[in-house]
Amino acid sequence: MRAIVMREFGGPEVLRLEEVADPEPARGQIPLEVRLAGVNYADVHVRGNTYLAPVALPYIPGNEVVGTTPDGKRVVALTQGGGYAEKVAVHRRLHWEVPDGITDEQAVPLALQGNSAYHLLFTVARITEGETVVIPAAAGGVGSLAVQLAHRAGARVVALASTTEKRQLATELGAAAVVDSSDEDGLAERILDAAGGPVQAALEMTGGKTLHQTLEVLAPRGRLVVYGFAGGELADVSAHTLLQKSITAAGFWLPHLYADRTLPLAASMRKLFDAVGNGTLKIVSGGTFPLADATKAHSMLNSRTGMGKFSLDTVTH
Known part of the structure; x- marks a missing residue:
């Protein structure tokens, strides 16, 4: 072959x-x-x-x-x-x-990116209706799906993207606000301004300075879910930072669900297929x-x- x-x-x-x-x-x-x-x-x-x-x-x-x-x-x-x-x-x-x-x-x-987006939002971040969630790389494979899934669940999405075209796509997919992520400097301030204040949940996949900027925008008892380090730089998060606002920080890697016999992937695949089939997930x-x-x-x-x-x-x- x-x-x-x-x-x-x-x-x-x-x-x-x-x-x-x-x-x-x-x-x-x-x-x-x-x-x-x-x-x-x-x-x-x-x-x-x-x-x-x-x-x-x-x-x-x-x-x-x-x-x-x-x-x-x-x-x-x-x-x-x-x-x-x-x-x-x-x-x-x-x-x-x-x-x-x-x-x-x-x-x-749907198998990798769709399941990742679904479980990042609902299994780990546990977003609920009315909450505000930050979604990075909002025009990418995982991000474009996560924006739509969060919007469908009634969350308010603040989408990060590096170009005008990508931010326009995120808006079309349901983001309530978009933020230019092309420059790490001042990212936290731009997110807070777009969100109208601290947020309840945030996804993060860049690493380095962006991870720390994302931490800054979380409200007390906010949840951070890290699923990558596309920028190439791993970053440490201090216990002091977590304690200051009772932040919950979690990592997520989809292969850890592959052997789960409670069948979480089968359930999420059914929901993803249904959403694509009825036109609510593009x-x-x-x-x-x-x-x-x-x-x-x-x-x-x-x-x-x-x-x-x-x-x-x-x-x-």
Whole structure:
């Protein structure tokens, strides 16, 4: 089969198309013929050797796919690597049949980015109607979904985005206020001004100075959920900072739900499918690239010029 293989860590150029052996499903896995592979910022961390889990080379990136099962069902699935390929083996608990009426392009971001947005907001941040929540990278894959999900739940969304076009998209998706995040200096003041005061909850995925600026805008007993460090700099949060306003700070990494037998992912997938199906959740497409052009998709992610979901077409040569 054809696959994108990394044999070293580095920039987008380390992603090379190769012919490799088909995957051998392990116990509890099923094989899929991949139709679309989702591209995520986690893949950028994998490529740069900054991912939360160690990666052994050679490695095929990709953690979410739309594909077909041996009996012909169209499914969306979570993988633990291997997605940038024509075939992949997935765990039987981590794939869900795609309802009729939902396209491959609509389905592919739901497994990883949709579930991440859902559980960031409702499982960890526990947002409720009437609260104000800060959502970063609001025009990106996770952010564009989180803005809509929070708005649908009756929360007031303050969206962060780096360009006028991205802020306009966030407004169209339901954000009550938008903030320019292109300059870290003065970010806290701009958020407080847009929100009309301290906020009850905030998501954070940049790290470094942005994390500390986000902490500043939380109200007493506010909740912070950290799900990345796209800026490349991890930042420490002092106990003194948390105690001053009784802040709750939590980290979130979706793979920790993969083995949860209470089936939280099955429940959230049903809600995400329903929302897309009834038109209340819009999938913003950043573009679909041929599998051989994985480097182009990663270059766009690196430049942060695109919006929405990027994916790789494994069928069209």
